[in-house]
Amino acid sequence: MHMVRYFMYEHKNGLRLASLEEKDLQMMKELKDESWFGTHHITINNLNQQKKWFETMNNKDSMFFIVYQDQVPVGTYKISDIDWVSRSYQSAHDVFKEHRGKGLSKPVLEAGVDFGFEVLNMHRLDTEVLENNLASLKTALWVGFKEEGIRRKAVYKCSTYLDSICLGLIREEWMNLDRLKNYKNICNKSYTPKNNVR
Numbered sequence: 191m192h193m194v195r196y197f198m199y200e201h202k203n204g205l206r207l208a209s210l211e212e213k214d215l216q217m218m219k220e221l222k223d224e225s226w227f228g229t230h231h232i233t234i235n236n237l238n239q240q241k242k243w244f245e246t247m248n249n250k251d252s253m254f255f256i257v258y259q260d261q262v263p264v265g266t267y268k269i270s271d272i273d274w275v276s277r278s279y280q281s282a283h284d285v286f287k288e289h290r291g292k293g294l295s296k297p298v299l300e301a302g303v304d305f306g307f308e309v310l311n312m313h314r315l316d317t318e319v320l321e322n323n324l325a326s327l328k329t330a331l332w333v334g335f336k337e338e339g340i341r342r343k344a345v346y347k348c349s350t351y352l353d354s355i356c357l358g359l360i361r362e363e364w365m366n367l368d369r370l371k372n373y374k375n376i377c378n379k380s381y382t383p384k385n386n387v388r
């Protein structure tokens with residue numbers, strides 16, 4: 191049987207966000223197993239532990255998306271530590287290994303960040319990048335994040351303590367980005383307002 195994948199959010203840059211499903215967990219596990227070189231935390235989970243984690247997830251605290259280009263999963267967008275009073279969260283993204291080096295990092299993060307401001311009505315997004323993850327740092331700055339500080343020697347990675355670069359993006363700054371103007375202030379094409387209401 192052909193399973194149709196529905197997308198929560200379709201960005202005008204061509205990428206689409208689908209909520210994480212249980213069937214994605216093997217793919218997420220493979221990503222975690224190989225991508226810890228660039229991330230702050232090391233998650234050593236078997237598939238059973240992944241399933242337990244998935245069952246405890248709720249959209250009040252965090253949201254996980256698989257990012258698609260056409261029907262192909264190319265990356266993830268991760269929202270965690272949502273603060274609904276200050277309207278902020280921790281933003282992170284990945285590109286799946288087989289799709290790296292093709293310029294997808296910027297559009298993947300762009301789609302996620304624009305979703306956060308546009309759909310969730312966030313006021314501020316936070317992110318952190320390891321000092322040696324230049325592709326990620328370049329991407330965050332391109333998407334509009336500003337460097338705000340450094341947590342010195344904060345993350346241990348195989349015999350070295352790395353600095354963690356803290357970045358933030360505030361709603362007013364996001365609204366003034368050139369790309370917002372290019373998208374005519376609406377970044378998604380999945381919302382069609384109904385005009386036939388009184």
Ligand SMILES: CC(C)(COP(=O)(O)OP(=O)(O)OC[C@H]1O[C@@H](n2cnc3c(N)ncnc32)[C@H](O)[C@@H]1OP(=O)(O)O)[C@@H](O)C(=O)NCCC(=O)NCCS
Nearest residue numbers: 225228229283284285290291292293294295324325326328
């Ligand atoms: C970080 C990550 C998302 C980057 O994705 P990618 O597909 O490798 O990056 P891209 O090819 O799209 O390149 C993005 C930018 O970084 C630059 N870049 C890529 N690798 C680089 C490197 N080693 N050094 C410096 N710049 C680099 C690219 O030139 C590009 O900039 P440009 O558009 O100005 O030329 C990806 O490597 C990844 O998922 N890594 C594992 C997990 C991870 O680190 N997640 C991020 C945690 S903060």
